[in-house]
Amino acid sequence: MSDTKVYLLDGGTLVIDGFHAFWNRGPGGELRFPCYAVLVEHADGTYIFDTGYDHDHVMKVLPFEKPLQTPEQTIPGALARIGKKPQDVDYVINSHYHFDHCGGNKYLTEACTLCHAKELEACSCHQPFEHLGYSDLSFAPDLAKAKAGAKDAAEPALDIYTPKFETLTGDQEIAKGLWLFETPGHTAGHYSMMVELKNRRPMLFTADACYSQKNMDMMCISSFHLDPTASLKSMQRLKDLAEKYDAELFYSHDPESFGDYIKAPGFYS
Ligand SMILES: [Zn+2]
Structure with a gap:
C-alpha cells in the first residue's frame, strides 16, 4: 500500500475588496488572492477537495472579481501537470458550493461527489444575499433547474x-x-478537511471557514457568511483542532501563505 500524497493544484486568482476579506475591518481596496484544489492520492482512491472557479463563469456573472487563470490552472490543465486525467478522480469533496470551490466539478465525470447534506440543500435553496456565491451550478443541471x-x-x-x-x-x-x-x-453545510500523512504533521485545510492567517490572527471573518456568529465559532474550532492533532492550517485564499505552500507537481507526503 502506498503512502498518502497531497498535491495543491493552483487554480489562479480573483480580486475582492479588503472590506469583504476582513469584515468591518478592511482596509478597503483591491485584494488579489489565490484559489486552489487539493488532490489526495490515498490507498482507497483519488480524492479532490474543492475544484476552484470556472473562468468563463466568473467573466459572465461576476467579472469585477477580475479572474486570472492560465490553461494550466484549470482542473484538466492542473491534473495533466501531475500526469492525471479528470477521469482518474474517484471522489470530489466540496467544502461548500460557492462558485470558486466547485467550478471544476463538471470535468470530473467519473467521480462520486461528497458534501454536507445541508450544503446540497443550500445550492438550490439559499438566502437571497448568497446568490452570487451559489451562482455556478453548471456541474449539477438538476440543481440548477x-x-x-x-x-x-x-x-x-x-x-x-x-x-x-x-x-x-x-x-x-x-x-x-x-x-x-x-x-x-460561512455557509450552511461547510466542511474543512484534515489529512494525516506519514512523514509530516497533519494538514488541516480550512476552506472558507478561514481565508487567511491574517483572518485567524485577527479573529476576523469575511463578509460572505450565512451566520457570522457560527463563522467565528468555526474559526475557534479550527484553532482547537489544529492544537488537538498538532495539525498545520492551510488557508483557502491567503496570498501570503500560498507563496510558501508546495504547489503541484511538488507534493506533501
Ligand atoms: Zn465561500
Whole structure:
C-alpha cells in the first residue's frame, strides 16, 4: 500500500475588496488572492477537495472579481501537470458550493461527489444575499433547474453528466486518516478537511471557514457568511483542532501563505 500524497493544484486568482476579506475591518481596496484544489492520492482512491472557479463563469456573472487563470490552472490543465486525467478522480469533496470551490466539478465525470447534506440543500435553496456565491451550478443541471423553477432553467453549457452525490452530516473519517470536520457559518453545510500523512504533521485545510492567517490572527471573518456568529465559532474550532492533532492550517485564499505552500507537481507526503 502506498503512502498518502497531497498535491495543491493552483487554480489562479480573483480580486475582492479588503472590506469583504476582513469584515468591518478592511482596509478597503483591491485584494488579489489565490484559489486552489487539493488532490489526495490515498490507498482507497483519488480524492479532490474543492475544484476552484470556472473562468468563463466568473467573466459572465461576476467579472469585477477580475479572474486570472492560465490553461494550466484549470482542473484538466492542473491534473495533466501531475500526469492525471479528470477521469482518474474517484471522489470530489466540496467544502461548500460557492462558485470558486466547485467550478471544476463538471470535468470530473467519473467521480462520486461528497458534501454536507445541508450544503446540497443550500445550492438550490439559499438566502437571497448568497446568490452570487451559489451562482455556478453548471456541474449539477438538476440543481440548477430546481433553483430556476424547473422549466425556466437555461440549458447547461457543457454536454453535462449528472453527478452522483453522497451527502454526509457530522464529522466523518471518510477514509483512513482523511477527516471532514463541520465548520458552518460561512455557509450552511461547510466542511474543512484534515489529512494525516506519514512523514509530516497533519494538514488541516480550512476552506472558507478561514481565508487567511491574517483572518485567524485577527479573529476576523469575511463578509460572505450565512451566520457570522457560527463563522467565528468555526474559526475557534479550527484553532482547537489544529492544537488537538498538532495539525498545520492551510488557508483557502491567503496570498501570503500560498507563496510558501508546495504547489503541484511538488507534493506533501
Ligand atoms: Zn465561500
